[in-house]
Amino acid sequence: MLSTGRLALKLTVSYGQAFVVLGSLLVILLSFLLIRQLAKQRRPRGFPPGPTPLPIIGNILSLASEPHVYMRKQSEIHGQIFSLDLGGISTVVLNGYDAIKECLSHQSEVFADRPSLPLFKKMTNMGGLLNCKYGRGWVEHRKLAVNSFRYFGSGQKTFENKISEECMFFVDAMDEHKGKPFNPKHLVTNAVSNITNLILFGQRFTYDDRDFQQMIEIFSENVELAASGWAFLYNAFPWIEILPFGKHQKLFRNAAKVYDFLLEIIERFSQGRTRQSPRHYIDAYLDEMEQSAADPRASFSRENLIFSVGELIIAGTETTTNAIRWAMLYMALHPSVQDKVQKEIDSVVGNSRPPSLEDRPRMPYVEAVLHEVLRFCNVVPLGIFRATSEDAQVRGYSIPRGTLVITNLYSAHFDEKYWSHPDVFSPERFLDCRGDFVRREAFLPFSVGRRHCLGEQLARMEMFLFFTTMMQRFRLQFPAGSVPSLTPKLGMTLQPLPYAICAIRRQQ
Numbered sequence: 001m002l003s004t005g006r007l008a009l010k011l012t013v014s015y016g017q018a019f020v021v022l023g024s025l026l027v028i029l030l031s032f033l034l035i036r037q038l039a040k041q042r043r044p045r046g047f048p049p050g051p052t053p054l055p056i057i058g059n060i061l062s063l064a065s066e067p068h069v070y071m072r073k074q075s076e077i078h079g080q081i082f083s084l085d086l087g088g089i090s091t092v093v094l095n096g097y098d099a100i101k102e103c104l105s106h107q108s109e110v111f112a113d114r115p116s117l118p119l120f121k122k123m124t125n126m127g128g129l130l131n132c133k134y135g136r137g138w139v140e141h142r143k144l145a146v147n148s149f150r151y152f153g154s155g156q157k158t159f160e161n162k163i164s165e166e167c168m169f170f171v172d173a174m175d176e177h178k179g180k181p182f183n184p185k186h187l188v189t190n191a192v193s194n195i196t197n198l199i200l201f202g203q204r205f206t207y208d209d210r211d212f213q214q215m216i217e218i219f220s221e222n223v224e225l226a227a228s229g230w231a232f233l234y235n236a237f238p239w240i241e242i243l244p245f246g247k248h249q250k251l252f253r254n255a256a257k258v259y260d261f262l263l264e265i266i267e268r269f270s271q272g273r274t275r276q277s278p279r280h281y282i283d284a285y286l287d288e289m290e291q292s293a294a295d296p297r298a299s300f301s302r303e304n305l306i307f308s309v310g311e312l313i314i315a316g317t318e319t320t321t322n323a324i325r326w327a328m329l330y331m332a333l334h335p336s337v338q339d340k341v342q343k344e345i346d347s348v349v350g351n352s353r354p355p356s357l358e359d360r361p362r363m364p365y366v367e368a369v370l371h372e373v374l375r376f377c378n379v380v381p382l383g384i385f386r387a388t389s390e391d392a393q394v395r396g397y398s399i400p401r402g403t404l405v406i407t408n409l410y411s412a413h414f415d416e417k418y419w420s421h422p423d424v425f426s427p428e429r430f431l432d433c434r435g436d437f438v439r440r441e442a443f444l445p446f447s448v449g450r451r452h453c454l455g456e457q458l459a460r461m462e463m464f465l466f467f468t469t470m471m472q473r474f475r476l477q478f479p480a481g482s483v484p485s486l487t488p489k490l491g492m493t494l495q496p497l498p499y500a501i502c503a504i505r506r507q508q
């Protein structure tokens with residue numbers, strides 16, 4: 001029999017041994033993870049150069065504020081095509097118009113993939129449309145969306161009437177403020193999202209529909225969170241999912257709420273459907289799903305329907321809304337530009353009828369202003385992350401298949417080779433000496449190549465009609481004594497910080 005003292009001693013020794021063993025295992029595990037992480041951080045052979053990364057987190061911290069500006073500055077040191085390490089994720093950044101065109105246009109297919117980042121995998125399983133891997137699934141979803149946009153949207157003359165109708169709801173709601181200061185964000189968001197809603201659901205939502213508004217707000221918050229430091233950290237170290245705190249958790253909770261809401265509205269809007277007689281995108285998608293049910297490789301599924309509807313709502317709303325909000329801000333900031341816009345509207349459209357798309361070719365100044373807003377304000381400054389679909393060669397560099405590629409569209413819009421004084425807001429740069437509108441090659445707000453924006457035509461229609469209808473009726477000005485900040489709020493998109501504006505009815 002062991003005495004109590006010897007038992008205690010033996011237990012202490014075995015606890016001690018277990019502690020040492022556990023401690024050693026932990027050290028071995030941490031060393032293994034560290035070596036693996038450092039190996040992941042090694043620049044692939046022939047990869048473009050770039051700023052020196054920190055061990056483990058690489059260059060993630062440099063992206064904390066204004067990453068598009070940081071990347072443009074780095075391109076002055078390392079060249080238009082340089083690399084970053086995002087915590088073990090080798091990344092290539094394309095800067096300036098020439099580099100973007102060389103990759104996205106000249107090697108369109110090679111640069112057409114989306115990166116398999118943990119965040120995208122978790123949110124959409126790399127399905128849907130916008131985040132979909134380049135391949136059959138993307139081709140099928142893009143084709144269906146393009147056809148639906150044509151069939152239920154911009155391909156129809158009656159669709160213009162529907163946008164004009166929404167413009168009227170919009171300006172009437174602005175009028176309710178009776179020239180007093182208000183923040184136009186929610187109003188613009190609702191009006192703009194209703195245009196996409198017409199295509200997706202065949203119906204608009206009223207401006208006081210709280211459920212829909214809440215969904216858009218949550219969505220919009222996620223666009224911001226998806227570009228936060230936490231999102232980059234999650235992509236590099238997905239195990240942080242076990243942490244109960246952090247912005248990535250909020251992002252996941254939001255995504256789950258939006259998913260449930262979309263599920264519910266898709267059910268609602270597919271009721272009363274007649275096969276092969278689609279009323280909107282949802283019906284058209286369900287037709288495709290049924291038609292391809294026997295094909296095991298077909299990508300149409302209920303889950304992908306929810307993802308693609310969500311992506312179309314947010315891609316169509318967040319972007320165009322911010323472009324219109326910037327346009328309003330710049331009109332109030334530059335009264336002389338606003339004068340010229342209104343002079344053109346008065347002479348081409350007058351005040352007895354609403355503006356129409358037929359007026360557009362005769363309104364070069366308005367066209368120039370809208371182009372300059374898109375150039376100067378950079379609504380989607382870094383595009384949507386791309387990836388190489390196969391091994392690529394560009395300017396003597398080797399970029400392996402699956403590499404994350406960031407297209408710095410902002411840098412093309414501030415490329416001094418193509419724009420004089422790019423940091424000045426000047427619509428005149430889009431006009432020739434006779435005052436006619438001129439296209440500019442390095443203008444890329446909708447990106448280029450195979451994955452270029454699917455909603456470009458729709459966005460241009462919306463911007464023109466909302467902007468001209470608003471400027472026909474109102475003079476925009478800031479409340480006395482206040483000029484809002486022009487510093488953008490960062491996220492996947494750049495949006496103005498909340499501001500108050502007065503919409504004063506014009507005397508014509």
Ligand code: HEM
Pocket residue numbers: 129130131142196311312313315316317319320323379380383384385386407445446447448450451452453454455456458459
């Ligand atoms: C001012 C408005 C808009 C801007 C500045 C804009 C900009 C962009 C940009 C930069 C991309 C990334 C393309 C790439 O990967 O290189 C994109 C993609 C996309 N946009 Fe837009 N967009 C706008 C409006 C819209 C609208 C109204 C819709 C539809 C309702 C839309 C739907 C999409 C979709 C679905 C994609 C993904 C395309 C794909 O992966 O194949 N966008 N957009």
